[in-house]
Amino acid sequence: MFLQLLANGLVAGSVIAIAAVxxxxxxxxxxxxxxxxxxxxxxxxxxxxxxxxxxGERMLVAxxxxxxxxxxxxxxxxxALWRPMRRRGAGFxxxxxxxxxxxxxxxxxxxxxxxAEPRSxxxxxxxxxxxxxxxxxxSQGAAIVxxxxxxxxxxxxxxxxxxxxxxxALADDRALASIAGVNVDRVVxxxxxxxxxxxxxxxxxxxxxxxxxxxxTGFQLLLPIFAAVVLGGIGSAYGALVGGLLxxxxxxxxxxxxxxxxxxxxxKPVVAFVLLxxxxxxxxxxxxxxxxxx
Amino acid sequence: xxxxxxxxxxxxxxxxxxxxxxxxxxxxxSITALIGPNGAGKSTLFxxxxxxxxxxxxxxxxxxxxxxxxxxxxxxxxxxxxxxxxPRALTKLSVLENVLLAAPHHPGERLGRVFATPRAxxxxxxxxxxxxxxxxxLVRLDRHADEYAGTLSGGERKLLxxxxxxxxxxxxxxxxxxxxxxxxxxxxxxxxxxLELREERGVAFLLIEHDLDLVMRASDTVVVMNxxxxxxxxxxDEVRRDERVVDAYLGAQG
Amino acid sequence: xxxxxxxxxxxxxxxxxxxxxxxxxGVQVQFGYTGLLNFGHVAFMAIGAYTMAILTVKTGIGxxxxxxxxxxxxxxxxLLLGLPTLRLRADYFAITTIAFSEIVRYVALNEDRLTGxxxxxxxxxxxxxxxxxxxxxxxxxxxxxxWLHLGSKDVTMLVLVWSAAxxxxxxxxxxxxxxxxxxxxxxxxxxxxAASLGKNVFSYxxxxxxxxxxxxxxxxxxxxxxxxxxxxxxxxxxxxxxxYTIVILGGTARTWAVPVGAILFGVIxxxxxxxxxxxFSYFDSADRAYLRLAVIGVILIALMAFRPQGLFGKxxxxxxx
Numbered sequence: 064m065f066l067q068l069l070a071n072g073l074v075a076g077s078v079i080a081i082a083a084v085x086x087x088x089x090x091x092x093x094x095x096x097x098x099x100x101x102x103x104x105x106x107x108x109x110x111x112x113x114x115x116x117x118x119g120e121r122m123l124v125a126x127x128x129x130x131x132x133x134x135x136x137x138x139x140x141x142x143a144l145w146r147p148m149r150r151r152g153a154g155f156x157x158x159x160x161x162x163x164x165x166x167x168x169x170x171x172x173x174x175x176x177x178x179a180e181p182r183s184x185x186x187x188x189x190x191x192x193x194x195x196x197x198x199x200x201x202s203q204g205a206a207i208v209x210x211x212x213x214x215x216x217x218x219x220x221x222x223x224x225x226x227x228x229x230x231x232a233l234a235d236d237r238a239l240a241s242i243a244g245v246n247v248d249r250v251v252x253x254x255x256x257x258x259x260x261x262x263x264x265x266x267x268x269x270x271x272x273x274x275x276x277x278x279x280t281g282f283q284l285l286l287p288i289f290a291a292v293v294l295g296g297i298g299s300a301y302g303a304l305v306g307g308l309l310x311x312x313x314x315x316x317x318x319x320x321x322x323x324x325x326x327x328x329x330x331k332p333v334v335a336f337v338l339l340x341x342x343x344x345x346x347x348x349x350x351x352x353x354x355x356x357x
Numbered sequence: 358x359x360x361x362x363x364x365x366x367x368x369x370x371x372x373x374x375x376x377x378x379x380x381x382x383x384x385x386x387s388i389t390a391l392i393g394p395n396g397a398g399k400s401t402l403f404x405x406x407x408x409x410x411x412x413x414x415x416x417x418x419x420x421x422x423x424x425x426x427x428x429x430x431x432x433x434x435x436x437x438x439x440x441x442x443x444p445r446a447l448t449k450l451s452v453l454e455n456v457l458l459a460a461p462h463h464p465g466e467r468l469g470r471v472f473a474t475p476r477a478x479x480x481x482x483x484x485x486x487x488x489x490x491x492x493x494x495l496v497r498l499d500r501h502a503d504e505y506a507g508t509l510s511g512g513e514r515k516l517l518x519x520x521x522x523x524x525x526x527x528x529x530x531x532x533x534x535x536x537x538x539x540x541x542x543x544x545x546x547x548x549x550x551x552l553e554l555r556e557e558r559g560v561a562f563l564l565i566e567h568d569l570d571l572v573m574r575a576s577d578t579v580v581v582m583n584x585x586x587x588x589x590x591x592x593x594d595e596v597r598r599d600e601r602v603v604d605a606y607l608g609a610q611g
Numbered sequence: 612x613x614x615x616x617x618x619x620x621x622x623x624x625x626x627x628x629x630x631x632x633x634x635x636x637g638v639q640v641q642f643g644y645t646g647l648l649n650f651g652h653v654a655f656m657a658i659g660a661y662t663m664a665i666l667t668v669k670t671g672i673g674x675x676x677x678x679x680x681x682x683x684x685x686x687x688x689x690l691l692l693g694l695p696t697l698r699l700r701a702d703y704f705a706i707t708t709i710a711f712s713e714i715v716r717y718v719a720l721n722e723d724r725l726t727g728x729x730x731x732x733x734x735x736x737x738x739x740x741x742x743x744x745x746x747x748x749x750x751x752x753x754x755x756x757x758w759l760h761l762g763s764k765d766v767t768m769l770v771l772v773w774s775a776a777x778x779x780x781x782x783x784x785x786x787x788x789x790x791x792x793x794x795x796x797x798x799x800x801x802x803x804x805a806a807s808l809g810k811n812v813f814s815y816x817x818x819x820x821x822x823x824x825x826x827x828x829x830x831x832x833x834x835x836x837x838x839x840x841x842x843x844x845x846x847x848x849x850x851x852x853x854x855y856t857i858v859i860l861g862g863t864a865r866t867w868a869v870p871v872g873a874i875l876f877g878v879i880x881x882x883x884x885x886x887x888x889x890x891f892s893y894f895d896s897a898d899r900a901y902l903r904l905a906v907i908g909v910i911l912i913a914l915m916a917f918r919p920q921g922l923f924g925k926x927x928x929x930x931x932x
Contacts, residue, residue: 090702096702096705147916148915151916155701158915159705160859160911160915161912161915161916163908164908164909164911164912164915165908165912166908168905168908168909168912171901171904171905174901175902179897286713289706290706290710293706293707329720332713333713333714333717333718336711336714337714339706339707339710340695340696340707340710340711343699343703347699407807409806428811430806430807430808430810431809433806433807433808433809434809438809440807441804447797447800447804448800449796449799450793450796450797450800458794461809463790465791466794468789468822471785471790471791478789482790525809
């Protein structure tokens with residue numbers, strides 16, 4: 064039972080982690096708390112379902128289409144919305160509230176276009192992988208593998224590539240990075256492309272894992288995603304990865320019966336929030352975040 | 358009589374000791390200058406003394422009471438008030454409101470009293486406003502009293518900070534580079550006010566200042582810091598003759 | 612007769628706007644004056660409404676006493692929320708507060724025996740017995756209608772809600788114009804500066820949160836009385852964002868801007884449901900609900916882009932930086 068819950072937690076956690084890295088990068092580099100990020104996920108999930116169900120593409124192709132489309136959405140919004148807002152000198156709170164407006168807009172346009180009825184991908188719902196005592200559905204198995212690969216790739220991208228170094232430099236000190244010859248606008252574009260692509264992937268994975276989804280799905284995942292970002296320490300992409308996995312595992316394990324009877328599964332999100340508040344009590348800057356100085 | 362007693366303060370950032378076993382005294386009613394090259398740890402020391410930063414070790418006693426565990430606002434209420442290196446004018450409050458905010462023991466700052474004793478609140482506010490306008494006159498900002506503080510220049514904001522600090526009725530004022538960015542005429546006047554306040558009200562000053570001429574002219578005691586440590590403490594004359602002080606400055610510049 | 616022209620409909624819009632005025636005043640004091648990005652404000656509304664309803668149905672105490680206790684519980688919840696979170700940075704605070712409001716909603720949704728669960732307050736007394744908490748209110752409303760010689764229940768409710776809203780508005784106005792409010796505004800801009808002048812920043816933030824909690828709870832009470840029934844879905848995070856839209860629309864740090872924002876919002880929100888001319892007539896009623904929320908999103912974005920100080924705010928005193 065423990066291993067089963069752990070596996071479930073890793074599935075849920077990798078989806079959260081993938082999305083949280085994007086939120087964290089956007090925050091680090093652009094100082095935007097993007098409340099619409101959950102709806103980027105939903106967008107990806109719906110593009111995927113359009114490709115997969117309506118146009119009959121294989122799931123792999125549909126996933127790639129969703130990733131590309133969501134990356135493009137993020138890019139379009141950078142040019143149409145975020146960049147003009149920055150040029151107008153919009154500050155932290157303005158951008159935060161703008162993102163809330165954007166979240167409302169995206170979600171309800173999706174409702175208008177796609178409707179409210181639950182959607183599912185055309186995958187075999189009865190396929191099961193058995194590893195030892197752990198049983199995972201086909202979608203879950205795929206999610207855990209794809210999630211792990213994506214997490215490793217993002218980690219490598221940040222640690223080893225020139226783009227990753229530039230992103231981290233920009234996150235640390237914008238002025239210094241720009242003096243050191245980093246093309247800020249270009250790195251910002253890549254940041255959105257990466258965050259969007261990851262959101263698209265996370266959206267499709269969530270759609271697969273949940274079996275069905277609606278235009279509300281991304282928003283429902285937004286709080287766990289933010290909790291992961293905060294848990295890891297805002298401004299730490301690695302922290303977001305760790306926070307996401309930790310949160311997913313903690314949410315699932317909390318229902319373990321041998322753990323003082325376990326928590327009623329409906330309270331899984333509450334476990335995430337309580338964990339978040341608990342960690343912040345001890346470490347106000349998050350697990351991997353830097354301490355704030357005067 | 359010792360007003361402020363700093364003993365063995367230590368604080369490091371990432372393995373570097375920004376303040377290292379710093380000890381010194383500030384006498385009541387004195388003007389003490391804290392000097393040293395950039396990065397000597399002067400501002401960190403200020404932040405610790407005013408409660409904005411925790412020391413790893415050491416004690417701060419003010420008027421005989423331990424301060425090192427207190428929060429900034431409680432230290433300020435005890436009569437130990439600071440200014441910041443970059444002035445922290447509240448730009449969205451009027452200049453007058455900035456000074457009024459600093460009024461001590463204001464009953465109107467308690468929500469219950471606002472409704473329970475409105476008359477006491479009003480009369481206290483009126484008295485505070487008279488005092489605030491007087492202080493603004495002192496620093497020549499009375500013309501701007503009703504403008505947003507955001508319209509003031511950098512130098513004017515320093516003066517506003519100064520007026521605001523005076524409004525709290527302090528016993529010791531920590532001034533972080535009070536003369537930087539203030540035009541020389543006004544700076545001279547500011548210095549006069551400092552001397553006057555010391556004479557009339559017995560207010561003590563601990564100031565970080567880079568203008569050594571001014572430091573030597575105005576202060577009773579000079580505390581020299583270098584690389585986190587207190588290098589020497591003495592009268593301006595003693596410090597001027599101290600080889601180590603010259604070395605520290607030259608070393609830092611070379 | 613078209614719904615748009617019916618007095619009943621506009622009385623309803625007016626009542627909702629009045630409730631949102633009270634609710635929005637809470638956001639105004641927390642966010643507009645103190646700079647606290649409390650995204651969980653709806654929790655206070657939920658706690659106010661649920662406490663009153665639960666106590667009235669399940670215990671012997673009367674509805675009015677229950678209402679007073681509800682406000683007290685909401686204050687307590689505000690303090691409980693503030694103690695661990697108020698020391699956090701603005702972004703962390705925003706996220707933990709929205710998490711708090713979701714915790715409250717989840718509890719309301721899943722603790723059937725306490726709250727009636729997803730079916731709402733009708734289920735408060737258990738299955739089979741349709742629970743009612745507002746008999747005292749109905750009696751009071753009938754008496755008020757007779758005493759004020761008003762034509763209908765809707766208009767009476769309108770008068771009652773707006774009387775409460777205006778009284779609270781005046782009280783809040785006096786509070787924020789006082790030296791107390793000056794301290795709040797100083798904290799909004801620079802807490803370190805406020806602390807350096809001897810202000811107990813934490814205590815003032817807590818007070819601001821508590822005042823907001825009272826206003827949220829009162830809004831919750833009126834919400835409960837207006838609709839005679841409510842369920843956890845009525846307290847989604849969206850409701851908090853509506854209040855932010857209202858406050859920003861009217862202008863931050865302007866008490867009198869809140870009712871104006873609320874009325875405009877009410878017209879946009881309720882109005883679009885019944886507008887039967889193009890482009891609204893191109894959408895069916897379910898789609899219009901989505902369209903309405905998309906429009907709110909566009910309004911928020913447009914305000915941030917073109918008029919962040921709102922209709923009545925002053926640019927020099929702009930809070931949103």
